[in-house]
Amino acid sequence: SLSTLLRRERAPRPAPAAAPTGGLVEIRGVHKSFGDLEVLRGIDLRIEPGSVTVILGPSGSGKSTLLRSINHLEPVTQGLISVDGEVIGYRRDGDLLHELHEREVLRQRTAIGMVFQSFNLFAHMTALANVVEAPRRALGIPRRRAEARARELLALVGLSDKTEAYPRQLSGGQQQRVAIARALALDPKVLLFDEPTSALDPELVEEVLEVIRSLARAGTTLVIVTHEIPFARDVADTVVFMDRGRIVEQGPPAEVLDRPRHDRTRAFLQRVR
Numbered sequence: 001s002l003s004t005l006l007r008r009e010r011a012p013r014p015a016p017a018a019a020p021t022g023g024l025v026e027i028r029g030v031h032k033s034f035g036d037l038e039v040l041r042g043i044d045l046r047i048e049p050g051s052v053t054v055i056l057g058p059s060g061s062g063k064s065t066l067l068r069s070i071n072h073l074e075p076v077t078q079g080l081i082s083v084d085g086e087v088i089g090y091r092r093d094g095d096l097l098h099e100l101h102e103r104e105v106l107r108q109r110t111a112i113g114m115v116f117q118s119f120n121l122f123a124h125m126t127a128l129a130n131v132v133e134a135p136r137r138a139l140g141i142p143r144r145r146a147e148a149r150a151r152e153l154l155a156l157v158g159l160s161d162k163t164e165a166y167p168r169q170l171s172g173g174q175q176q177r178v179a180i181a182r183a184l185a186l187d188p189k190v191l192l193f194d195e196p197t198s199a200l201d202p203e204l205v206e207e208v209l210e211v212i213r214s215l216a217r218a219g220t221t222l223v224i225v226t227h228e229i230p231f232a233r234d235v236a237d238t239v240v241f242m243d244r245g246r247i248v249e250q251g252p253p254a255e256v257l258d259r260p261r262h263d264r265t266r267a268f269l270q271r272v273r
């Protein structure tokens with residue numbers, strides 16, 4: 001866990017020669033192991049501000065681990081991730097990086113929204129309360145202002161009429177749209193989606209994809225793990241194909257999806273189509 005990691009080692013590590021610059025998210029030489037299992041094996045990726053990146057790949061290829069690393073839910077074993085110039089989990093001091101304390105990691109994490117396959121709403125709270133909770137607690141935003149913003153966000157995801165509903169009274173698609181509104185409530189610099197429609201009945205997938213498309217059109221920086229290929233073609237600026245902990249190829253959808261260069265990408269696309 002994070003606190004174990006923070007207890008384990010406090011020794012600073014050398015910073016890279018140049019500060020990561022350019023992308024909103026910079027992933028440099030990232031490796032991640034769970035015991036003997038190396039799950040990420042040297043990931044380099046740059047996410048431009050306002051761009052939509054779709055990550056594809058077989059089950060077990062490390063997609064969720066990569067997203068969780070960006071959010072520092074999984075501290076990486078090697079390499080660096082920065083978001084908007086800040087190294088995640090570390091503070092830069094000249095040529096050295098010092099591990100951040102947990103509360104500072106929590107602060108960094110508020111800039112990185114995440115939406116999971118399984119919604120993870122608070123069951124005992126209304127839709128409105130679910131969206132109000134994080135900005136109240138994490139950012140200390142006054143209740144009235146947080147509520148006004150939450151109503152706007154629920155309207156944005158098409159749920160103005162469900163503000164007082166509890167999760168059990170909502171369909172999966174509606175719950176996932178509440179989860180998206182909740183992630184947006186912290187005004188994240190980047191929003192990460194981990195298979196946001198995989199747990200939904202087929203007829204509810206489109207309403208969630210449509211909300212994600214509207215965020216893309218509005219210029220929100222998005223990183224989306226999904227198996228919805230037509231959606232990827234439609235929404236992505238960059239498609240990244242991962243296999244066995246590596247990025248096998250990346251590029252515009254017209255290249256990666258329609259003219260894949262690698263056998264493994266071709267085989268994967270044939271399976272999911």
Ligand code: ADP
Binds near residue numbers: 039
């Ligand atoms: P994907 O999202 O592409 O399906 P994951 O990132 O979830 O892949 O998992 C990649 C590999 O890492 C899998 O072999 C998985 O079993 C393993 N893994 C993921 N999380 C853990 C963990 N907390 N402890 C041990 N192994 C893990």
Ligand code: MG
Binds near residue numbers: 064065
């Ligand atoms: Mg996954």
